[in-house]
Amino acid sequence: MPLLTTSDGSTTIYSDQYGVTYHSIHGAVTESAHVFINAGLRYKAVVQQDIAILETGFGTGLNAFLTKIEAERRNLNVRYTGLEIQPIQTWEAAELDYAEALLVPEQKGLFLSLHQCAWEAVHELSDNFTFQKCQTPIQEFLAEEKFDIIYFDAFAPQAQPELWTEAVFAHMYASLKPDGVLVTYCAQGAFKRTLKKVGFTVERLEGPPGKREMTRATK
Numbered sequence: 001m002p003l004l005t006t007s008d009g010s011t012t013i014y015s016d017q018y019g020v021t022y023h024s025i026h027g028a029v030t031e032s033a034h035v036f037i038n039a040g041l042r043y044k045a046v047v048q049q050d051i052a053i054l055e056t057g058f059g060t061g062l063n064a065f066l067t068k069i070e071a072e073r074r075n076l077n078v079r080y081t082g083l084e085i086q087p088i089q090t091w092e093a094a095e096l097d098y099a100e101a102l103l104v105p106e107q108k109g110l111f112l113s114l115h116q117c118a119w120e121a122v123h124e125l126s127d128n129f130t131f132q133k134c135q136t137p138i139q140e141f142l143a144e145e146k147f148d149i150i151y152f153d154a155f156a157p158q159a160q161p162e163l164w165t166e167a168v169f170a171h172m173y174a175s176l177k178p179d180g181v182l183v184t185y186c187a188q189g190a191f192k193r194t195l196k197k198v199g200f201t202v203e204r205l206e207g208p209p210g211k212r213e214m215t216r217a218t219k
């Protein structure tokens, strides 16, 4: 898939199939850090140290990598589950070079291990980061344990309307613990109405560069 450089200098990829990029062209790392790390992980880390995260979909692994780095910095214990039905190749991940972009070249091996490790198995990637990736569609994922945070990072509703339905968000709601949060870059009105309909309390937050708003929804 074609590799692009975004406004903050970090890379992303373009999906020919869906006609969209995996991240904002206004900054891939900036968007992931703003939406998922800042509004999700840091928000929860204020009140708890043990945090279970579900990501849909895992894609380039950027959100998982940022989470691992943040967990180390803040001494958090993270259990991370990523769902992905069309994994990228390890050589594509290597070209994205997120360890260099994040100024942690010593973590390059760790980033690649997110891609190289076996699907479905649970991996203790460090003392404070347990990682599992599953080739299960969001629509079919049945959580054995509940999560504190959902990083909802599917392609946009225009590209994949089948993932932004009441049934999917009812399922996301059921997969969260009480007070759990779902964070996403999307702030469309119809989407927020769906979140409210299935029981979420919805907050509008300032968006990353190029987007006025983003959404955090609390169970």
Ligand SMILES: C[S@@+](CC[C@H](N)C(=O)[O-])C[C@H]1O[C@@H](n2cnc3c(N)ncnc32)[C@H](O)[C@@H]1O
Residues within 6 Å of the ligand: 021, 022, 023, 032, 056, 057, 058, 059, 060, 061, 062, 063, 083, 084, 085, 086, 087, 136, 137, 138, 139, 153, 154, 155, 156, 160, 163
């Ligand atoms: C916006 S991109 C991923 C961004 C990703 N979080 C990252 O940092 O690279 C959306 C991802 O969802 C995956 N996807 C599409 N349909 C899916 C489904 N039904 N279940 C799980 N993942 C899906 C795509 O293959 C793609 O990797």
